[in-house]
Ligand code: NDP
């Protein structure tokens with residue numbers, strides 16, 4: 001690669017954050033860590049500081065932040081709270097911001113990165129779901145770069161290189177179908193937290209793992225694809241592909257389909273988002289085609305996986321409805337993980353929130369923040385046992 005890049009990782013102790021550090025560890029001459037952020041996991045963060053020597057770190061939990069600063073003395077500066085997250089995005093030295101933190105919290109620091117015309121390696125799909133229109137406008141206005149980390153979007157991004165938008169017939173996002181692909185609709189009522197956390201193909205953070213089990217993850221990804229690639233609902237299709245070998249596809253107007261494939265490993269799309277348009281040789285996975293036996297494809301069951309149907313619906317309605325859906329989903333997933341509601345209550349909480357909270361057309365940032373706050377306030381009291 002042409003020059004060493006400075007990297008800021010938001011959410012460095014999570015599944016994507018740790019995989020990003022694995023990529024950086026493989027290529028120490030190409031990447032240098034300048035900033036790391038976490039919510040509260042200071043033990044893992046301290047180990048990362050010792051290995052990667054960032055200039056700044058952020059711990060959202062203020063008590064934990066001062067505890068860490070005492071422990072590490074002057075090894076690096078510890079900022080705290082959500083204001084610390086904005087500060088590091090606004091003022092620290094980096095070329096690429098990896099948004100590997102989970103949920104709505106990703107929006108504000110991403111905006112600061114865009115304003116500084118940085119490359120955003122986007123894992124945090126919630127950012128585009130809640131504020132896709134504003135973010136894509138800002139990317140254009142400031143001349144920043146948005147490179148997808150999500151494996152499906154990385155696949156589509158790679159399939160589209162050298163192609164014109166007018167030649168696209170449709171995007172085909174693949175979905176593993178999660179652990180309940182073969183369960184009956186009514187069996188979902190008895191799903192336990194452990195069953196929902198047992199994803200067949202990927203090891204990920206808890207929130208996205210539950211989103212994969214409800215197929216809300218694919219719903220969020222359909223909206224993410226809409227904003228990233230500027231295509232309407234009828235041009236974005238989901239197909240269930242249980243092996244997770246084809247990460248997504250693009251069908252062109254002449255009937256030709258391009259697919260991007262490999263054994264599943266998030267280090268590949270992460271690395272590509274860091275090195276694009278270049279590639280670096282690595283051996284994280286070796287995809288031996290004869291060993292794969294079969295690749296199968298099915299239509300998704302929109303009745304069983306209501307969350308996926310809801311995502312298509314809010315994408316069409318637009319305004320603040322995707323933000324309402326996202327906030328209600330974040331609260332519902334949190335409640336499910338704490339054992340407060342059943343698995344099938346998740347779509348119900350989202351539907352009740354969409355019925356209750358007012359939709360604002362063409363929202364500005366302030367309206368989006370207010371909508372997120374109002375929805376959380378409403379959803380947190382629903383369906384408690
Ligand atoms: P994890 O739950 O594993 O990690 C989340 C990270 O963000 C942790 O470092 C956590 O810190 C930090 N964090 C959590 N809550 C907050 C908050 N409120 N404010 C600031 N930081 C916070 O998540 P994943 O790595 O699985 O996912 C991260 C994002 O990437 C999500 O948006 C997900 O949808 C997306 N994604 C993930 C994929 C995967 O394979 N995991 C694939 C594609 C996309 P702490 O450790 O202290 O709690």
Ligand code: MG
Pocket residue numbers: 150151152221
């Ligand atoms: Mg994905």
